[in-house]
Amino acid sequence: xxxxxxxxxxxxxxxxxxxxxxxxxxxxxxxxxxxxxxxxxxxxxxxxxxxxxxxxxxxxxxxxxxxxxxxxxxxxxxxxxxxxxxxxxxxxxxxxxxxxxxxxxxxxxxxxxxxxxxxxxxxxxxxxxxxxxxxxxxxxxxxxxxxxxxxxxxxxxxxxxxxxxxxxxxxxxxxx
Ligand SMILES: [Zn+2]
Numbered sequence: 001x002x003x004x005x006x007x008x009x010x011x012x013x014x015x016x017x018x019x020x021x022x023x024x025x026x027x028x029x030x031x032x033x034x035x036x037x038x039x040x041x042x043x044x045x046x047x048x049x050x051x052x053x054x055x056x057x058x059x060x061x062x063x064x065x066x067x068x069x070x071x072x073x074x075x076x077x078x079x080x081x082x083x084x085x086x087x088x089x090x091x092x093x094x095x096x097x098x099x100x101x102x103x104x105x106x107x108x109x110x111x112x113x114x115x116x117x118x119x120x121x122x123x124x125x126x127x128x129x130x131x132x133x134x135x136x137x138x139x140x141x142x143x144x145x146x147x148x149x150x151x152x153x154x155x156x157x158x159x160x161x162x163x164x165x166x167x168x169x170x171x172x173x174x175x176x
Pocket of ligand 1 (some may be wrong): 113
């Protein structure tokens with residue numbers, strides 16, 4: 001749809017182009033702002049010697065939940081950042097339907113978390129690093145392809161270098 005919105009396309013009024021451009025830039029700033037909050041949570045996991053993944057959930061511009069991966073600390077295989085953030089958000093909203101909520105998470109969710117995202121009716125997921133080995137929002141599987149009863153909107157790769165560098169550092173530290 002953006003194909004017709006070129007600068008040099010005489011059919012696109014300058015005003016329309018300017019407002020589209022403004023919206024895109026605003027959206028990018030907005031996404032990076034919340035991704036930085038998710039990165040701050042990943043750093044918290046890093047300090048606890050957990051795999052550094054962080055997530056926040058935003059509803060109408062307000063962060064309603066923050067969480068980081070706590071699998072080791074809690075000795076709990078389902079204590080991924082996304083699951084913990086979903087539980088906190090549901091508690092805060094006093095209901096399981098996280099409609100109109102956007103999740104920002106530093107790593108592409110795994111099948112378990114992508115399933116929880118679909119089941120909680122989260123409207124949109126913005127993730128940082130892609131996960132070719134376990135990512136279930138497009139990389140290895142795509143649980144948002146539209147076969148299930150709810151289809152969240154997906155945006156991947158936001159601040160992906162910052163997000164993946166933490167993971168690389170963590171895993172290289174584990175090997176040495
Ligand atoms: Zn997960």
